[in-house]
Amino acid sequence: MAMGRPRSFDTDKALDEAMEVFWRHGYDGASLAMLTKAMGIKPPSLYAAFGSKEGLLKAALDRYAERRSTHMRYVLAGATAREVAERFLTSIAESHTDPANPPGCLLVQGGLACGEGSENIPFELASRRAQSETELRERFAAAQRDGDLGASADPAALARFLSTVASGMGVLASSGADREALRDVARVSLGAFPGPDAAR
Amino acid sequence: MAMGRPRSFDTDKALDEAMEVFWRHGYDGASLAMLTKAMGIKPPSLYAAFGSKEGLLKAALDRYAERRSTHMRYVLAGATAREVAERFLTSIAESHTDPANPPGCLLVQGGLACGEGSENIPFELASRRAQSETELRERFAAAQRDGDLGASADPAALARFLSTVASGMGVLASSGADREALRDVARVSLGAFPGPDAAR
């Protein structure tokens, strides 16, 4: 069977460029002209590969999730619930101010509100944000069974708290806050985090 | 001297409608068609009254700030730093889930990232977010002088922490979280807040 003309661009490389544009300008703010220029391809190639602007975003989000899953594995591997929280917030302070990327978090910058015709974008981003919150919640529930998180603690509330602080740090970083400011927030936030029952 | 034809719409009422549109769709996502329809006026009237789309946003932000200054006065009037923090977070849990408004916070929803030609919008919103952080910081510094906030506490870091949690709660609310979820976040966050030195 004939294979056809091979693709002349690297899909992952192009996705990285698209990701950066969505990250910096949001879904609505990212025009096809900006995207195709950054990706180094023309509109028909984009549509053949990703179907639509929304499809391109989803592909970029998948790639973003891949990147973060490495971080998240490290975070969840913390020995105690407390250490997981610490790893979570400090790694976010680093990643959200990494000069290799636009400041903040793609899942926040991508678009909390959108215009007509892209109403489902905020939902898409929210569901992806919810994923790491779920991972944290399950990790904390396990920690509670293991005894390194007090029985009186609320795993769901703690996970939601950390996820909320993470979103807030995304907002903070996007407005130009430096790494030290985010570390401060992480440090103060950890003061809200309980240890095993004996410690509190 | 001739006075000219009187304006046929109420400026403040129109601004409230515009505010809601910006709140729900963000700056880029809010089209002139949506704005003029919501405001019940035609483009020339909009431009005569507010100069530009950006001018309209700024006018809406001014009105938003007016609304919030009442809340902020109540917050800052708390007897102790701890009480100020408590009032700040709980009032935000309420306001960000007030069914009378779009969910979340206009200063966050309005746009963290924008397209070409509106690059200064995120700055405008960030500077308005920074305002309440400054108010909190100054209040906490005063609390430290008064002795109801420990000498070892860092007023700037605490204010930044609260402001960050507030932004995070805005993100959380915009994705449909209910009031109880926001209250949980507020409650957990307050665990990070120190009292007078004796208490910790």
Added chain:
DNA sequence: ATACTTATCTACCACTCGATACAAAAATGG
């Protein structure tokens, strides 16, 4: 080589964007 399949490029589609020119309308001052 020829057939077939797929990707790419040029050019363009219908539509929406923010913003405005212009004339009619509605007020006041004389």
Added chain:
DNA sequence: CCATTTTTGTATCGAGTGGTAGATAAGTAT
């Protein structure tokens, strides 16, 4: 009344939007 001033509605501007038609290029299979 008329002159003046300002607002309003209609109708539209040029630019840019997301997306595509159609021809051409570049590969594989036979």
